[in-house]
Amino acid sequence: MEHFVDVSQLQPPAPLGIVLDRVRQLPRGDYLHIRHSREPFPLYAMLADMGFAWIGAHRGDGFEMRVWRRDDEPAPPFGVN
Amino acid sequence: MNTGGLSLDQAPPLGVPLRFFVTAPLFLALAALLLLVRGPEVFASRWTPAALAVTHLITIGFLAQIMIGALLQLLPVLVGAKVPAVSGFAAMVHSALTIGAVMLAGGFLSGQAGALALGAGFLGLGFLAFIAAAGAALWRVPGARHTAWAMRLALAALLVTAVLGGVLVWAMTGELRLAGFQRWVDVHLAWGLAGWGGLLLIGVASELAPMFYMTQRYPAALRGWLAPAGFALLALWSLLGVFDARASAAVGFLLGALFLLFVGVLQWLLARRKRPVKDATLFFVGFANLTLALGVLAWLAGASGIWIGLFLLAGTALAFPMGMLYKIVPFLCWFHLQGIQLRSELFDRPLPWMKGFISEAQARWQFASFIAAWLALALAVPWPEPFARIGGGLLLLSALFFLANLLGAVRRFRREAAWFERQGAAQSVDG
Numbered sequence: 221m222e223h224f225v226d227v228s229q230l231q232p233p234a235p236l237g238i239v240l241d242r243v244r245q246l247p248r249g250d251y252l253h254i255r256h257s258r259e260p261f262p263l264y265a266m267l268a269d270m271g272f273a274w275i276g277a278h279r280g281d282g283f284e285m286r287v288w289r290r291d292d293e294p295a296p297p298f299g300v301n
Numbered sequence: 302m303n304t305g306g307l308s309l310d311q312a313p314p315l316g317v318p319l320r321f322f323v324t325a326p327l328f329l330a331l332a333a334l335l336l337l338v339r340g341p342e343v344f345a346s347r348w349t350p351a352a353l354a355v356t357h358l359i360t361i362g363f364l365a366q367i368m369i370g371a372l373l374q375l376l377p378v379l380v381g382a383k384v385p386a387v388s389g390f391a392a393m394v395h396s397a398l399t400i401g402a403v404m405l406a407g408g409f410l411s412g413q414a415g416a417l418a419l420g421a422g423f424l425g426l427g428f429l430a431f432i433a434a435a436g437a438a439l440w441r442v443p444g445a446r447h448t449a450w451a452m453r454l455a456l457a458a459l460l461v462t463a464v465l466g467g468v469l470v471w472a473m474t475g476e477l478r479l480a481g482f483q484r485w486v487d488v489h490l491a492w493g494l495a496g497w498g499g500l501l502l503i504g505v506a507s508e509l510a511p512m513f514y515m516t517q518r519y520p521a522a523l524r525g526w527l528a529p530a531g532f533a534l535l536a537l538w539s540l541l542g543v544f545d546a547r548a549s550a551a552v553g554f555l556l557g558a559l560f561l562l563f564v565g566v567l568q569w570l571l572a573r574r575k576r577p578v579k580d581a582t583l584f585f586v587g588f589a590n591l592t593l594a595l596g597v598l599a600w601l602a603g604a605s606g607i608w609i610g611l612f613l614l615a616g617t618a619l620a621f622p623m624g625m626l627y628k629i630v631p632f633l634c635w636f637h638l639q640g641i642q643l644r645s646e647l648f649d650r651p652l653p654w655m656k657g658f659i660s661e662a663q664a665r666w667q668f669a670s671f672i673a674a675w676l677a678l679a680l681a682v683p684w685p686e687p688f689a690r691i692g693g694g695l696l697l698l699s700a701l702f703f704l705a706n707l708l709g710a711v712r713r714f715r716r717e718a719a720w721f722e723r724q725g726a727a728q729s730v731d732g
Contacts, residue, residue, distance in 0.1 A: 229515065229575065229576075230515075232512060232513065232632055233632055233639075233654075233655065237635075237639070240643070244648065257511065257512070258512065259381070261377055261380075261381045262312055262377070262378055262636060269643060
């Protein structure tokens with residue numbers, strides 16, 4: 221199941237903090253879809269550290285990601301819902 | 302599409318940028334002390350030993366230290382470029398620049414050729430090591446990202462500035478005969494301020510404004526060509542100056558117009574930002590934009606170097622880095638605490654937010670002290686005595702205030718980090 225969070229209108233460090241909170245609460249088997257204003261490079265190391273995997277793509281003016289637990293089923297790639 | 306194969310140590314350790322950030326206010330304090338003691342001499346001419354020393358204490362000791370510290374941090378954040386062996390490089394670059402800037406300023410003041418040459422040697426080592434490390438990281442960034450290109454061109458401009466600086470010191474020590482010494486100095490200064498400083502400002506400010514102030518994106522049509530055009534105009538201006546003064550002046554006019562366009566659009570975006578939250582850092586950025594525009598206009602109008610120094614060195618070169626550090630340092634403290642919290646898995650403890658590290662009031666009072674210092678320095682242009690010394694004294698207070706604010710953030714970080722460490726130790730004893 222998809223969960224969605226839009227942090228594209230928030231000032232740092234809110235986007236990073238909110239995304240970290242949301243992925244920690246992510247139910248098993250689900251994935252989090254994130255809309256961000258930019259590619260969040262600092263987030264990657266933290267997600268990897270926490271045992272998450274992700275895909276991401278530049279879309280329109282911003283950046284979108286799908287994040288899931290590494291030992292869960294991967295989220296569908298963009299373009300597939 | 303990105304599948305996230307990045308290494309865990311993507312962000313450099315906190316000590317990497319902080320060592321540069323905390324050293325910078327000390328150099329500003331040294332420059333201010335020199336103004337306090339020998340202020341009227343600084344304002345007499347840009348060629349006096351005290352003026353040369355103050356200029357380099359600010360440009361290398363303060364500005365370049367912050368720019369390099371910020372770049373080592375921002376390269377991974379903004380463009381995903383990781384500097385190889387960053388901790389070792391940072392320690393080496395920081396030591397070389399610190400020793401070099403002190404020796405160069407000492408060399409200018411004492412007139413000792415040995416100190417000048419040694420200072421230039423250390424600075425050359427520091428700058429070249431930094432250019433190599435940052436250049437290697439930027440080289441690997443895929444695609445033609447505007448910011449990465451602005452950073453690459455700024456690095457190339459730093460290389461030109463450093464080489465020209467080395468040539469000038471060589472000439473000053475009497476080892477090299479250099480025709481048209483003043484023209485060489487002007488070219489060195491233009492590559493340092495408009496090239497290294499200006500192009501990096503174009504690259505970084507157009508990224509940071511949407512990120513920190515929620516402005517609209519800097520117009521893509523401008524972002525793509527501002528930095529390459531600025532670099533090309535600077536190169537053309539430098540070369541034409543050798544044999545065609547009128548053509549060089551025309552190109553110089555275009556270069557000035559380019560920076561006015563950049564800063565005009567930036568200020569326009571800031572004025573129309575989506576969420577007009579009151580923030581002390583906006584005072585710094587607004588003042589930096591104003592003094593940048595005034596400095597460019599003064600340069601185009603052929604004003605004396607003292608006015609240009611007042612606007613660009615005492616104005617933009619101090620205000621912009623101060624404002625940015627009030628955003629960057631709290632963010633880094635918070636970011637590294639997040640990392641510590643993630644590892645400890647103690648999520649019940651709320652982390653301090655940005656203003657929990659440096660309060661709005663602290664930043665505003667420091668801005669007020671900085672403006673008071675700048676106004677006194679502005680009055681020192683017509684009346685060097687007593688205003689140059691008063692400006693120096695006020696700038697000294699402002700620099701120490703700035704340092705205290707940065708150290709306050711570091712202390713808060715350490716206190717929080719120590720709490721997690723204690724809890725972790727207690728847990729491992731319990732376990």
